Amino acid sequence: MRSRPPLDPATxxxxxxxxxxxRGSFSRxxxxxxxxxxxxxxxxxxxxxxxxxxxxxxLDLPEDVSEQEKIVRWANWTAYLDYDEDSKSYPTLDxxxxxxGIKATYSEDVDDNDSYFNKVAPQLxxxxxxxxxxxxxTDWMAxxxxxxxxxxxxxxxxxxxxAQNMLPSLKAVPFDPGRQFSVTWQSGFAGIGxxxxxxxxxxxxxxxxxxxxxxxxxxxxxxxxxxxxxIMLEQGVDINGDITTEQFQGAxxxxxxxxxxxxxxxxxxxxxxxxxxxxxxxxGIVWSGDLFVLxxxxxDDSWEFVIPESGGTMWSDNxxxxxxxxxxxxxxxxxxxxYDPKVAAEVAAWVNYICPxxxxxxxxxxxxxxxxxxxxxxPTEDYLSDNNIQFFAALEPEQDAEFSETxxxxxxx
Amino acid sequence: MSxxxxxxxxxxxxREPDPPRSKRRFNTTAFLLLLPGxxxxxxxxxxxxxxxxxxxxxxxxxxFPGYYYRDVNVGNYVTALAEFWxxxxxxxxxxxxxxxxxxxxxxxxxxxxxxxxxRWRNVMLICVxxxxxxxxxxxxxxxxxxxxxxxxxxxxxxxxxxxxGDRITETWIAVVAGLTYNFLPFMVLPIYxxxxxxxxxxxxxxxxxxxNGFTTFRTVTLPMSLPGVLAGTLLTFIPxxxxxxxxxxxxxxxxxxxxxxxxxxQFFKVPGGFPVAASLSFTLMAVILVLxxxxxxxxxSEELV
Numbered sequence: 227m228r229s230r231p232p233l234d235p236a237t238x239x240x241x242x243x244x245x246x247x248x249r250g251s252f253s254r255x256x257x258x259x260x261x262x263x264x265x266x267x268x269x270x271x272x273x274x275x276x277x278x279x280x281x282x283x284x285l286d287l288p289e290d291v292s293e294q295e296k297i298v299r300w301a302n303w304t305a306y307l308d309y310d311e312d313s314k315s316y317p318t319l320d321x322x323x324x325x326x327g328i329k330a331t332y333s334e335d336v337d338d339n340d341s342y343f344n345k346v347a348p349q350l351x352x353x354x355x356x357x358x359x360x361x362x363x364t365d366w367m368a369x370x371x372x373x374x375x376x377x378x379x380x381x382x383x384x385x386x387x388x389a390q391n392m393l394p395s396l397k398a399v400p401f402d403p404g405r406q407f408s409v410t411w412q413s414g415f416a417g418i419g420x421x422x423x424x425x426x427x428x429x430x431x432x433x434x435x436x437x438x439x440x441x442x443x444x445x446x447x448x449x450x451x452x453x454x455x456x457i458m459l460e461q462g463v464d465i466n467g468d469i470t471t472e473q474f475q476g477a478x479x480x481x482x483x484x485x486x487x488x489x490x491x492x493x494x495x496x497x498x499x500x501x502x503x504x505x506x507x508x509x510g511i512v513w514s515g516d517l518f519v520l521x522x523x524x525x526d527d528s529w530e531f532v533i534p535e536s537g538g539t540m541w542s543d544n545x546x547x548x549x550x551x552x553x554x555x556x557x558x559x560x561x562x563x564x565y566d567p568k569v570a571a572e573v574a575a576w577v578n579y580i581c582p583x584x585x586x587x588x589x590x591x592x593x594x595x596x597x598x599x600x601x602x603x604x605p606t607e608d609y610l611s612d613n614n615i616q617f618f619a620a621l622e623p624e625q626d627a628e629f630s631e632t633x634x635x636x637x638x639x
Numbered sequence: 640m641s642x643x644x645x646x647x648x649x650x651x652x653x654r655e656p657d658p659p660r661s662k663r664r665f666n667t668t669a670f671l672l673l674l675p676g677x678x679x680x681x682x683x684x685x686x687x688x689x690x691x692x693x694x695x696x697x698x699x700x701x702x703f704p705g706y707y708y709r710d711v712n713v714g715n716y717v718t719a720l721a722e723f724w725x726x727x728x729x730x731x732x733x734x735x736x737x738x739x740x741x742x743x744x745x746x747x748x749x750x751x752x753x754x755x756x757x758r759w760r761n762v763m764l765i766c767v768x769x770x771x772x773x774x775x776x777x778x779x780x781x782x783x784x785x786x787x788x789x790x791x792x793x794x795x796x797x798x799x800x801x802x803x804g805d806r807i808t809e810t811w812i813a814v815v816a817g818l819t820y821n822f823l824p825f826m827v828l829p830i831y832x833x834x835x836x837x838x839x840x841x842x843x844x845x846x847x848x849x850x851n852g853f854t855t856f857r858t859v860t861l862p863m864s865l866p867g868v869l870a871g872t873l874l875t876f877i878p879x880x881x882x883x884x885x886x887x888x889x890x891x892x893x894x895x896x897x898x899x900x901x902x903x904x905q906f907f908k909v910p911g912g913f914p915v916a917a918s919l920s921f922t923l924m925a926v927i928l929v930l931x932x933x934x935x936x937x938x939x940s941e942e943l944v
Contacts, residue, residue: 341907347705374705442806443788485893491809493892500780505789506808623703627910634909638893638900 285353285549287378292555296328300360301335304496305519308576318572322563328556338448338495339367350376350549359551360560366451366620368408368544369401377407378547384558387565391584400620408544409561412579415615416452417538419517420509423528431535432460435509436489444490445498445510450633451618453481453511455539459616465539466616474629482636493637514602518578537614574603695917705910715918723901723919727926730897734880737818741875745826753834767827779817779888783808809891817885825874833867869938877927898923
């Protein structure tokens with residue numbers, strides 16, 4: 227039914243200008259006049275919206291030069307890979323380089339899903355290399371990237387460890403049916419984190435956070451699915467079902483009030499860890515593993531993570547190969563390497579997030595038997611249901627945009 | 640009339656044969672000399688500005704976050720002004736305060752460097768410039784740590800009961816202090832340059848003419864340094880009011896955000912926020928341009944350092 231749309235006036239003007247016989251050389255005035263005309267034509271050309279070919283940037287897969295260039299560049303979140311303070315290096319990554327001869331560049335680029343995605347998306351859509359071969363995004367963002375065809379399909383045949391060791395529950399996920407584009411890096415919970423010594427008591431519910439002596443010393447996450455998810459659970463909303471605008475607004479209002487009343491100091495991405503370290507914040511809505519990393523980094527065992535009595539959210543972060551990466555094979559080699567149970571256990575022992583690799587629990591017993599029992603690394607079904615840990619529902623793009631906008635307003639953007 | 644006309648008539652015959660040739664030669668050379676500059680301006684200034692302007696008028700595709708179509712959506716400007724006017728006010732206010740404080744700190748410093756420092760002059764210059772060797776973001780993050788609640792600055796002030804809100808970061812004071820700190824060298828260097836160039840004999844003459852120290856300073860030294868002051872205030876005010884790093888690292892989420900922060904979040908965080916971000920940038924540019932024009936008209940001299 228759709229006929230070819232009439233040429234947009236700006237393009238038409240350009241074509242006409244190109245066809246026009248060249249009389250003498252360009253004068254400055256004629257050039258300016260032409261430019262002005264073009265600009266006006268461009269402004270006048272407000273064509274009715276025509277959806278961009280199904281909403282995706284259709285790109286061709288780039289040629290893989292993994293054989294020639296033995297490198298892989300990985301963008302990840304803060305405190306998300308085992309790190310050795312003494313040698314200032316990542317032990318498992320060093321071992322990977324030694325084993326495969328592939329030079330790995332690791333950068334903590336991601337502070338927040340939205341800000342990192344919006345930073346690289348325009349380049350990806352334009353078919354440009356973003357300087358990364360692996361990017362790490364949370365499930366809902368992974369879904370958006372897959373929808374927009376900005377990720378390369380992965381070759382499961384190349385990744386024996388992944389095929390063999392990925393937890394069965396992660397093999398069928400709604401955000402990436404058939405696991406064609408993404409492989410889980412870690413999963414985790416959002417809940418309450420605090421410094422027991424500085425707070426001076428135990429925090430168990432969200433209500434405990436809004437206390438007079440904690441006013442202005444609380445940080446919450448800029449990911450609304452986590453902050454509002456935890457709050458909605460407290461308000462009795464089923465965050466795994468259809469979330470209505472009213473329910474969302476209810477949680478937003480709560481945050482709004484807590485910011486206005488001065489309880490919430492900052493709403494931040496992964497950089498909230500800096501505030502906890504410097505003492506600007508001593509409690510907040512945070513991610514599970516980070517607090518254990520904080521224990522190690524500050525050599526202070528009083529950092530605690532708890533799931534609020536009303537429940538917590540669960541999410542997973544996924545490794546993906548961006549559409550324009552030319553080192554997909556190397557990226558797959560690296561992803562597969564981290565699905566070796568021994569390596570996975572080593573990482574989990576440091577990051578304290580939920581390990582997606584079967585067999586890692588066994589490997590963990592050799593590293594630290596206590597951690598092999600940790601519900602934050604190897605949660606049992608019972609643990610999840612007893613603590614009311616929920617996934618945040620997948621949102622339709624329009625609802626997603628509406629919610630994000632409401633959220634950004636409240637947090638002062 | 641005839642008096643004026645006469646010499647003109649006298650001159651024209653002499654000039655007549657000359658202009659065509661010299662004019663053409665002049666134009667070619669000038670054109671060639673201008674070419675690199677003009678190309679630079681076109682590629683790095685005109686094209687981006689036009690691009691930014693067209694983006695500021697685009698609309699977003701309903702249902703496709705991150706995609707836009709060409710339009711004349713002036714609504715973006717309405718949104719930019721109606722919703723974010725407090726941010727504009729804050730930007731100009733903080734930028735203005737930072738400029739004022741930077742001036743108050745920089746003038747005595749530049750004066751001391753130019754007239755009193757003697758052999759310490761170069762050391763002082765290096766001290767002013769050295770912070771530039773480290774990234775500006777790193778330095779601001781460092782300030783966040785220095786001013787943190789448990790840091791010694793905040794603790795000391797708290798002990799003295801001089802910290803009403805119990806904290807320094809996440810207040811407008813921290814933002815203005817950060818801006819002042821970060822742009823101080825831009826104020827010091829032009830003032831120093833113009834003071835250093837001032838002829839000491841002229842200042843001595845002030846004393847010879849029975850002016851006391853203050854009168855000499857007010858009537859001789861200060862006017863001689865005005866071009867530097869003008870350049871310094873512009874170099875401080877323009878980037879300071881467009882800055883977003885200080886407000887995002889040292890300020891709070893809602894009460895101290897500046898225009899730069901809204902532009903950043905519209906660009907990076909709000910799906911489909913590009914047009915509003917672009918119109919905010921354009922409005923900020925226009926506002927600053929108007930203010931700067933008025934300022935230069937009022938205080939400007941022919942000579943801009």
